[in-house]
Amino acid sequence: MIDLTNNTISSARDGLKSGDFTAVELVNEHLRKMEKLSFLNAFITETPDIALRRAEESDARRASGNALGSMDGIPIAVKDLFCTKGTLTTAGSHILDDFVPTYESTVSANLHNSGALMLGKTNLDEFAMGSANITSYFGNVINPWKCEDDKDLVPGGSSGGSAAVVAGRMALGATGTDTGGSIRQPASFTGIVGLKPTYGRCSRWGIIAFASSLDQAGPMTRTVRDAAIMLGAMAGHDVKDSTSAPVKVPDFEAALNGDIKELKVGIPREYRVEGMSSEIESLWEEGIAMMKSAGAKIIDVSLPNTQHALPTYYIIAPAEASANLARYDGVRYGLRIEGDSLDHMYANTRGEGFGVEVQRRVLIGTYVLSAGYYDAYYRKAQRVRRLISEDFTNAFKSVDLLLTPTAPSAAFAIGEKLDDPITMYQNDVFTVPSSLAGMPAISLPGGVNTRGLPLGLQLIGRPFDEETLLRGAEVLETAVNFDVLPDMAS
Amino acid sequence: MSLDRETVRNIANLARINVAKDNLDHLAKELSSILEWVEQLNGVDTNGVEPLASVIDMKLPLRKDEVTDGDCRDKVLENGPEIEDGYFAVPKVIE
Amino acid sequence: MSYIIQGETGDWEVIIGLEVHAQILSESKLFSGSKVSFGAEPNTHVSLVDAAMPGMLPVINNYCVEQAVRTGLGLNAKINLTSVFDRKNYFYADLPQGYQISQLYHPIVGEGTVILDLEDGSTRKVGVERLHIEQDAGKSMHDQDPKRSFIDLNRSGTGLMEIVSRPDLRSPEDVGAYLRKLRSILRYLGTCDGNMDQGSLRCDVNISVRRVGEAELRNRAEVKNVNSVRFAMQAVEIEARRQVEVYEDGGEVVQETRLFDSVKGETRSMRSKEFAHDYRYFPDPDLLPLELSQEYVDNIKATLPELPDVRKDRYMTSFGLSSYDAGVLVAERDTARYFEELVKGQDPKLAANWIISNLFAVLKERGVGIAESPISAESLSKLLDLLKNNIISSRIAKDVFEIMVKEGKEADVIVEEKGLKQITDAGAIEAAVNKVIANSPQQV
Numbered sequence A: 001m002i003d004l005t006n007n008t009i010s011s012a013r014d015g016l017k018s019g020d021f022t023a024v025e026l027v028n029e030h031l032r033k034m035e036k037l038s039f040l041n042a043f044i045t046e047t048p049d050i051a052l053r054r055a056e057e058s059d060a061r062r063a064s065g066n067a068l069g070s071m072d073g074i075p076i077a078v079k080d081l082f083c084t085k086g087t088l089t090t091a092g093s094h095i096l097d098d099f100v101p102t103y104e105s106t107v108s109a110n111l112h113n114s115g116a117l118m119l120g121k122t123n124l125d126e127f128a129m130g131s132a133n134i135t136s137y138f139g140n141v142i143n144p145w146k147c148e149d150d151k152d153l154v155p156g157g158s159s160g161g162s163a164a165v166v167a168g169r170m171a172l173g174a175t176g177t178d179t180g181g182s183i184r185q186p187a188s189f190t191g192i193v194g195l196k197p198t199y200g201r202c203s204r205w206g207i208i209a210f211a212s213s214l215d216q217a218g219p220m221t222r223t224v225r226d227a228a229i230m231l232g233a234m235a236g237h238d239v240k241d242s243t244s245a246p247v248k249v250p251d252f253e254a255a256l257n258g259d260i261k262e263l264k265v266g267i268p269r270e271y272r273v274e275g276m277s278s279e280i281e282s283l284w285e286e287g288i289a290m291m292k293s294a295g296a297k298i299i300d301v302s303l304p305n306t307q308h309a310l311p312t313y314y315i316i317a318p319a320e321a322s323a324n325l326a327r328y329d330g331v332r333y334g335l336r337i338e339g340d341s342l343d344h345m346y347a348n349t350r351g352e353g354f355g356v357e358v359q360r361r362v363l364i365g366t367y368v369l370s371a372g373y374y375d376a377y378y379r380k381a382q383r384v385r386r387l388i389s390e391d392f393t394n395a396f397k398s399v400d401l402l403l404t405p406t407a408p409s410a411a412f413a414i415g416e417k418l419d420d421p422i423t424m425y426q427n428d429v430f431t432v433p434s435s436l437a438g439m440p441a442i443s444l445p446g447g448v449n450t451r452g453l454p455l456g457l458q459l460i461g462r463p464f465d466e467e468t469l470l471r472g473a474e475v476l477e478t479a480v481n482f483d484v485l486p487d488m489a490s
Numbered sequence B: 001m002s003l004d005r006e007t008v009r010n011i012a013n014l015a016r017i018n019v020a021k022d023n024l025d026h027l028a029k030e031l032s033s034i035l036e037w038v039e040q041l042n043g044v045d046t047n048g049v050e051p052l053a054s055v056i057d058m059k060l061p062l063r064k065d066e067v068t069d070g071d072c073r074d075k076v077l078e079n080g081p082e083i084e085d086g087y088f089a090v091p092k093v094i095e
Numbered sequence C: 001m002s003y004i005i006q007g008e009t010g011d012w013e014v015i016i017g018l019e020v021h022a023q024i025l026s027e028s029k030l031f032s033g034s035k036v037s038f039g040a041e042p043n044t045h046v047s048l049v050d051a052a053m054p055g056m057l058p059v060i061n062n063y064c065v066e067q068a069v070r071t072g073l074g075l076n077a078k079i080n081l082t083s084v085f086d087r088k089n090y091f092y093a094d095l096p097q098g099y100q101i102s103q104l105y106h107p108i109v110g111e112g113t114v115i116l117d118l119e120d121g122s123t124r125k126v127g128v129e130r131l132h133i134e135q136d137a138g139k140s141m142h143d144q145d146p147k148r149s150f151i152d153l154n155r156s157g158t159g160l161m162e163i164v165s166r167p168d169l170r171s172p173e174d175v176g177a178y179l180r181k182l183r184s185i186l187r188y189l190g191t192c193d194g195n196m197d198q199g200s201l202r203c204d205v206n207i208s209v210r211r212v213g214e215a216e217l218r219n220r221a222e223v224k225n226v227n228s229v230r231f232a233m234q235a236v237e238i239e240a241r242r243q244v245e246v247y248e249d250g251g252e253v254v255q256e257t258r259l260f261d262s263v264k265g266e267t268r269s270m271r272s273k274e275f276a277h278d279y280r281y282f283p284d285p286d287l288l289p290l291e292l293s294q295e296y297v298d299n300i301k302a303t304l305p306e307l308p309d310v311r312k313d314r315y316m317t318s319f320g321l322s323s324y325d326a327g328v329l330v331a332e333r334d335t336a337r338y339f340e341e342l343v344k345g346q347d348p349k350l351a352a353n354w355i356i357s358n359l360f361a362v363l364k365e366r367g368v369g370i371a372e373s374p375i376s377a378e379s380l381s382k383l384l385d386l387l388k389n390n391i392i393s394s395r396i397a398k399d400v401f402e403i404m405v406k407e408g409k410e411a412d413v414i415v416e417e418k419g420l421k422q423i424t425d426a427g428a429i430e431a432a433v434n435k436v437i438a439n440s441p442q443q444v
């Protein structure tokens, strides 16, 4: 029997359409795979009942000729940062470990309305703060990929659960959120495709906020085509989000015409950072060569403020987070640890409810906004952010896309890079600049390293031009022809 | 900026996060190293550069003044840790 | 006439600035679609946004913006075409987000003026520093339970205008005049109902004292919880005297927030504010800068009603009223409306007098506003007709007026029934008699 979990969204769409299998069958096989790989700890909450019920509805729709579209009957997983009505939503935090929203996020509602079926809520770094999925209150996630030494590897973060689910064939796609690389870096670590859309493309309504000026939801899938299909279902203007762009959602899949002749692809020289590993350097070179032989013009460009992006990010994101997380105070929902005064109740609740990394960032954020330091840190970072943003605007005057590595390394072992927080922060060195500028960016597998672990390549596009981004990514995907699977996925 | 225990205690108090006394020194060291690291921005010339608060190129959308929401007390109170007579209850505040 | 506190060591003057929070008259809240209400069941007019549920986002109400612009124009203030919303961070049980969305760095309205109408008929300009839009908090109830405070979020998210005066006020009287005038302007504009007892107009009073002749400002206390004009005036008196005593006893006044206790007649340091605040303002990343066009502002300007100051000038120039009378008549829109109805065909000074000395007494006695007056402008006008035509004397007119109030009858009927006409000339009597005969032919 053919394993239905080997499908992509697009092949499952075709299979469902031609009646090769039903949505219920598709869901059941994924549920079996979830059970088999439950030790990866990729899900915080599994929702088999919801998935099966909705699969039956989908099959019924299809039988009566009313199928909804490309996502109808497709089993997906949802990062546990999206509020889901009636289903536990934790943000990976103790402080929300009993929170059941009475509302559904716009993005998950959009997916629901397109017929997608939710298999469960995926594990993540607490409040999406992390690059290894080791800060979750619900335990770390294990990467489905392994190398010879058999050590457990991190899946990346913060959307580590979603990445593991897609790489492990537990769902055909998953939602992620990306604030500084939280979709792309785990995609890179797990050999899948992860797309961070333009800021404003997907509504933030109902997504638990980390850093509001940076947070974007996006798809995590096995192929570029799937990313195009799933983004189409997630995106759209939302009047409930004042930063949601009032732009039409194009047919992203239609943009995948395989033609990148005359497309100008910029290679930002500042991404060739000091100490770049040779495996990343050669991955990048190969990617450049592939784009070139597919007909793209390769252009050397400069993004002079690249090196300032990480420190800028680590001022702005914690500052916004310190305010966004103030609502977790034990008064209206979530954990409460009693105290003998209101202030003691707050401090006890937040001291116990937030993990170490979240506390660290809230404290940094509080400090950089505090009296006497606001100008020196926060305003300064906002000024540098403008310089970084202008770098991209300037570069896109002469190129259509930028090609870079996604992450400075392959997945590392659980327990590594814990010497100090900054070592961990370096994971996002290539993803943070485009986040600060709000540009759309995608990570796709570029190959494997000598230890057999996947490495990602990143393409960055112009604002609201995900079509060109996806077109370029699909051509690169074809050239790379990444056909390796983690052993445990099959 | 190198933070001392006292400053960390003040920030933690501002952020309403209970930090154990014996963790203050460690935290001070850790936060100081992060701050020292981000302070490399001091070297960037930002003279005449306006701060950038949002990357999105659009105007603030405004909505009509209509009652479209509310009247959902059950939803509002549903997850409350302590509810009494339709109110959220908290430890008594003395003004 | 300056307000001086005579201390044991010399004379002191009082420097006062007011921060007034005016609830914007609108159907729905500033950043959510729930209803603006007063006195509803707890937590019924609360949306998930008002309760700051995870992932909820603000979307601004265009009418609240319009109301703020209208108010700014009514204060002759500069309208800032670009303004920015900031988060003001602090923890409190009735502040669900853990921050208030406000405008610190770029308020929607800049400098303006309020003209005080003082008791002696003189006027004085007081500077308005700024007006900004912000969210209201919910309400905490502290006296229902020995161990708990109860939180009601119905008010949470309601739109407020914070109107900050310059420290231009010098006496309790100034404070009263400022608050009354501001309330009058807001009511004329229809941007705030001005009901202090319902909390839709609240004020914080910043008070400091200094020796007469001193140029520098000394530390000030911010007195909160002042919910009537009278209390604001009392608070100034009490707090200023307290500060003088502190200084004269060799102490220092600390810059702090104090609570006004109207029952005990004192101000006291607020325990909940004893830790220094650090509000960590920064631009709210959930919102973008608010951009207005000059055309938008001009359109609002074109719809402004005649405001009390302009109307007062008109009453003085076209009706020859005194500054005091004109000021009293224009203070409330309903009073002005009544006067303008009454003055048609009447002597303006007489009309003004009747309203101010006679009608006001009745309204005060009954505890009603002029809109609920037992005597309409039309009825009062008929009474003044009788007076004007010498059918009754002014002494009798007052008696008739009393009877009108008591019995609700028209003046001419009362005069007829009680036989109160004054006999001045034979012709008039004859005419009156003929009129009576003509009106009741069957009785002859």
Ligand SMILES: [Mg+2]
Pocket (backbone or CB within 6 Å): C019, C204
């Ligand atoms: Mg104040």
Ligand SMILES: [Zn+2]
Pocket (backbone or CB within 6 Å): C021, C134, C162
């Ligand atoms: Zn205020």
